Amino acid sequence: MNTLFDPKTLIGALSLGAVFLVAALVLAALVRRLTRRVAPHLTDVTGLAFASALGQVMVYLGTFVLYAHLVPDLRALGTALLTGVSIVSVVIGLAAQNTLGNLVAGLSLVLYRPVRVGDWVQVSAPAGVTTACVELLSLGYTTLRDAQGRQVLVPNSVMVSSVVVRLSAEQAAQASQPPAPSVAG
Known part of the structure; x- marks a missing residue:
């Protein structure tokens, strides 16, 4: 029973991964539910849907970062991968240039509201x-x-x-x- 949630063991890391996944799914559902409850009270829902989608992405990203920080093997792997992150970030940046441009433009549309x-x-x-x-x-x-x-x-x-x-x-x-x-x- 001690190894079920011990992040140093494979079973513990997988069990914690399942717990973190369920937590992320529940939090994302709460963000969606909150969005549905707030929307009828607003005269302009332009920013709400955008904020909801961004909030859900942040929930999943934050949950993964917390999980990766908790599991020692993932921390060690992250440190090893950090040496090659500059090359990978340039490649990803070039590959995702349009996607990132659309994201920044979306923020601009919500912020300036043309x-x-x-x-x-x-x-x-x-x-x-x-x-x-x-x-x-x-x-x-x-x-x-x-x-x-x-x-x-x-x-x-x-x-x-x-x-x-x-x-x-x-x-x-x-x-x-x-x-x-x-x-x-």
């Missing part, structure tokens, strides 16, 4: 200028819904770096109407 959930915007899309409603601002993408019900996913880095026209309700209604047929005479 658009909010429920706003109607015009953005440039491959098919031309698209008028759509902002449905969700997530860590990497902004989700829009156009008048035809199509979902448009725009990377946050594109939302920050391109010109986005925010429309009033009247302008959005006019822009989402199909053009009237012309009569040749």
Whole structure:
């Protein structure tokens, strides 16, 4: 029984890993539940969904760091890997450049609030200028819904770096109407 939660043994490390995983799952579920309870009381949920996703990532990351610090073999492995972390960080940084750019751009969208959930915007899309409603601002993408019900996913880095026209309700209604047929005479 003494070895069941002893981090120096394999069984203890696996048992602690299971406990930490369950704790992380419960904490992440609590973050989601708190988000659902707070959302109806807010007039603008733009930052809430973003903060919820970021909070869940932080829960898993924090739980893993605590677990790795508790298990001596993982601490030793971490020290050995620290010597090669500079090369690995450069490779990961280059490989994840777009992803990290989208994350930073998402933080910028939430912080400066150029658009909010429920706003109607015009953005440039491959098919031309698209008028759509902002449905969700997530860590990497902004989700829009156009008048035809199509979902448009725009990377946050594109939302920050391109010109986005925010429309009033009247302008959005006019822009989402199909053009009237012309009569040749």
